[in-house]
Amino acid sequence: MDAAIGFREVLTDSFDLPLGCALAFRLFTARGERLWVSGWQPAFFADGADDTSVGTVFQTRDAAGRATTWVVVDAHPPLEIRYARVADSLTSGTVHVTLAERVTGCTVTVTYDLTATSREGARTLERFADEYPEFLAAWRDDIVEFLEREPNALAVAAR
Numbered sequence: 001m002d003a004a005i006g007f008r009e010v011l012t013d014s015f016d017l018p019l020g021c022a023l024a025f026r027l028f029t030a031r032g033e034r035l036w037v038s039g040w041q042p043a044f045f046a047d048g049a050d051d052t053s054v055g056t057v058f059q060t061r062d063a064a065g066r067a068t069t070w071v072v073v074d075a076h077p078p079l080e081i082r083y084a085r086v087a088d089s090l091t092s093g094t095v096h097v098t099l100a101e102r103v104t105g106c107t108v109t110v111t112y113d114l115t116a117t118s119r120e121g122a123r124t125l126e127r128f129a130d131e132y133p134e135f136l137a138a139w140r141d142d143i144v145e146f147l148e149r150e151p152n153a154l155a156v157a158a159r
Contacts, residue, residue: 007116008093009125011132014109015140018147021099021106023154025078027143028097028108030058030070035153036146039063042070052077066090090121110136 017024026032030042030051042051042058049056056072067088074082074096082096093114100107112132116122128135146153 005116005118005122007122007125008114009129010111010113011129012109012111013133013136014107015136016102016105016107017140017143018105019154021078021101024099024106024108025081026154028081028099030056035150036142038142052081062087087121089118090124091116108140110139 017027027036030044032051033040034042040060042060044051044056044058046057049058051058052072052075054072054075057069059067059069061067069086069088071084072081073084073094074080078099080096080098082094084092084094086092091114093112096111096113098109100109112128114125114128116125
């Protein structure tokens with residue numbers, strides 16, 4: 001097997017949000033990410049799927065139209081959710097999001113554990129690893145911008 005295939009990265013970083021875990025958790029579900037991720041359009045394979053239920057499967061597409069298939073493999077709302085993800089011909093692995101209460105909100109920790117499944121995937125994963133701190137900083141910035149633009153959206157969605 002090519003040495004590039006099988007290249008693995010485990011990437012972890014954290015950021016703080018001005019929300020408690022109960023509200024912030026929704027932002028890291030398949031449907032919740034639509035609120036703040038431009039172009040995020042999860043397609044569910046089962047009608048009416050609960051996007052926090054273990055075994056739920058959905059798919060997203062990147063700007064080039066390549067599919068990534070996601071499976072909820074563990075969930076303990078509002079403190080954590082873990083997904084398995086397979087990005088066609090690029091990478092496979094897990095994404096684990098944990099939330100911890102703070103006095104003024106919560107700390108979100110995101111771990112990507114990915115393995116390249118092709119040479120292109122190895123190059124993609126290497127770039128992703130290099131840019132991971134900026135990637136998560138952009139998550140934080142996008143979420144804060146969403147909260148400023150739509151301050152009541154999560155409270156309404158939680159009802």
